Amino acid sequence: MSEHSPADLRRLLAEDPARPFDLAARLGLPEGALVAAQVGHGALRIDSTLGRLFPAIQSLGEVMALTRNRSCVIEKVGTYNDFHDGDHAAMTVDPEIDMRMFPRQWVHAFAVEKTDDSGTRRSVQVFDAAGDAVHKVHLRATSDLAAWEVLKRDLALPEQSDSAEFRAREPVDPPRAAPDRVDTLRREWNEMTDTHQFNTLIRRLKMNRLGAYRVIGAPQARPLAVEAVPALIERVHQSGTGVMFFVGNQGCIEIHSGRFEVLKPMGPWLNVMDPRFNLHLRGDHVAEVWAVEKPTKRGPAISVEAFDAEGALIFQCFGLRPEKGGDAAAWAALVADLPAQAEAAE
Known part of the structure; x- marks a missing residue:
């Protein structure tokens, strides 16, 4: 899919201070390809099944929840509470972190650790089949690091490849009227x-x-x-x-x-x-x-x-x-x- 090897992508990430979303756009790649390239180098493939993932995220305590589309980003600090699973739709309901999820789109999930001069940043990042970000969870200073280690241990997938195949992005549904x-x-x-x-x-x-x-x-x-x-x-x-x-x-x-x-x-x-x-x-x-x-x-x-x-x-x-x-x-x-x-x- 890409002319860039995982090693190339890791080098570009190290050299480019821009946000991964912007770097991926410049490279003509989905953002998920940049995260997949870091598997074994700070990223771990984990189970994206909501019924397993959300209880593990709730155990982290206070975090920042981030959801975006091409034009808007929302970030909320809080704890994931009151999770309701479902085959076609799920939800987590809290005065601060209030979300509706559609499990079919939760395809690739990673636990990511990135260390620099400011310390180590930890996050759960989930992408759809096209490699576009569905949702991210960023740990904060008050998050439970022991629970983070349990999340990585319990949700790690057997397959830990640093490359991934992504489908072509589905086009936007144009306005349809009758x-x-x-x-x-x-x-x-x-x-x-x-x-x-x-x-x-x-x-x-x-x-x-x-x-x-x-x-x-x-x-x-x-x-x-x-x-x-x-x-x-x-x-x-x-x-x-x-x-x-x-x-x-x-x-x-x-x-x-x-x-x-x-x-x-x-x-x-x-x-x-x-x-x-x-x-x-x-x-x-x-x-x-x-x-x-x-x-x-x-x-x-x-x-x-x-x-x-x-x-x-x-x-x-x-x-x-x-x-x-x-x-x-x-x-x-x-x-x-x-x-x-x-x-x-x-």
Whole structure:
């Protein structure tokens, strides 16, 4: 797959101070190839089965959980608690580390140790069949190192090759709409009682998320200007509004529930740098933004959702539920005031 041998990749990693994600992109390789090249040199192949991996991660105590897609990175400090396994979907539920996992995508897993002048950094890194990162767990100074040694011992795989074969990356699903079914979409959308019914509805109608938003129109889905994204982050910060911010990829969704305390934009990056929550968002990757309203038994679920130029979902942001300290009216007003698409040129 690669013209670079594992030894070449280890040399490039040692020479290049950039993040592995950026180095892999420059080399035209999946990030997983760089980690695989370190097997026997600080990396250990481990079992990616969620039912074995997550109890071992929970035993580490406080760690940092990281999930990313091409345009957004979310990092949360906490402990993995309340793990629920499943063949098709799993979850770990905690006020800080709150995740939904899709086991089919958890293919290659590694326990990684990297030592430099600042000490030894330890992490669990999981990649999909294409070698793209699904989820990473970074140990902290307070993490349980004895549990880390047990994790490595118990989850190590018999095969410890420093090379790996990765499949071609699946292309992004382009927007799919069925204009002849829009009346059915609108009627059944308005009959929803839970947001989880949405995916079943659009799948049955041979649409996908972005395609459905494009054809259904207001008030269910209203196009916003791309400037609505920095405006959203700034207004959530200024108002102290509690939100649920979802960042994910094909294999994992990680959720922040709470406020945005510290904003530090830098170039194209929109950054939230709170003590136990960091968000890094490439604002220049945002091509479409939608304000979406879905009916539920508890009242309307209003979200702001951003997509890149290929139609990939970058993030979703909902108001924090009232039972968790959210203010539904304040959130609805905040979203209603975001710049609409037609206002972008004004």
